[in-house]
Amino acid sequence: xxxxxxxxxxxxxxxxxxxxxxxxxxxxxxxxxxxxxxxxxxxxxxxxxxxxxxxxxxxxxxxxxxxxxxxxxxxxxxxxxxxxxxxxxxxxxxxxxxxxxxxxxxxxxxxxxxxxxxxxxxxxxxxxxxxxxxxxxxxxxxxxxxxxxxxxxxxxxxxxxxxxxxxxxxxxxxxxxxxxxxxxxxxxxxxxxxxxxxxxxxxxxxxxxxxxxxxxxxxxxxxxxxxxxxxxxxxxxxxx
Numbered sequence: 001x002x003x004x005x006x007x008x009x010x011x012x013x014x015x016x017x018x019x020x021x022x023x024x025x026x027x028x029x030x031x032x033x034x035x036x037x038x039x040x041x042x043x044x045x046x047x048x049x050x051x052x053x054x055x056x057x058x059x060x061x062x063x064x065x066x067x068x069x070x071x072x073x074x075x076x077x078x079x080x081x082x083x084x085x086x087x088x089x090x091x092x093x094x095x096x097x098x099x100x101x102x103x104x105x106x107x108x109x110x111x112x113x114x115x116x117x118x119x120x121x122x123x124x125x126x127x128x129x130x131x132x133x134x135x136x137x138x139x140x141x142x143x144x145x146x147x148x149x150x151x152x153x154x155x156x157x158x159x160x161x162x163x164x165x166x167x168x169x170x171x172x173x174x175x176x177x178x179x180x181x182x183x184x185x186x187x188x189x190x191x192x193x194x195x196x197x198x199x200x201x202x203x204x205x206x207x208x209x210x211x212x213x214x215x216x217x218x219x220x221x222x223x224x225x226x227x228x229x230x231x232x233x234x235x236x237x238x239x240x
Contacts (some may be wrong), residue, residue, distance in 0.1 A: 110142025175206030
């Protein structure tokens, strides 16, 4: 890779980090002052911000339609993986699909898939003040999975290791973010002494989600990643 390409990749990564670590949290903070419809406004703002890292990657090259189609398909799979088990509460494999998208197609694609997948699927499960938090949490695991894959912490040839990482990610990362959402949305009804009960009662839900993602990673990470990498090589798709 040329020095010019490296500079452009670094610039794209910096833009992504600014959006994810500064602008999106700022959207949460501002959203608290927007009244009853703040959740919808904040969700839309985060949706557009989620697209910024993705399209920033296109600055140095001419995007191909197939790249956009791939992300659309991964978003659709993410939504379908959640909707397919609508009859089984808190047992949704979408976290694994988001992580595999980040592993195969890069951090920006992972973040966009996780964020939009959660927003769209909530049209089935119901929008609410939790939606922006879910978009942020699932976007982050797609973003982070790409880096874990590059340093071999995630490796499709080691499905058991992927399952463990998936479980820990859902319980100790996504679960804590969404439980913190409950703390903020219920702030008027709880005290500092009772905050811990929200995290305690959220633990069974987080563990259930973690088990589902772990099982999905264990049984499907190798065949799905083989298909995604084949598509990536066959159609000349770069990290997107």
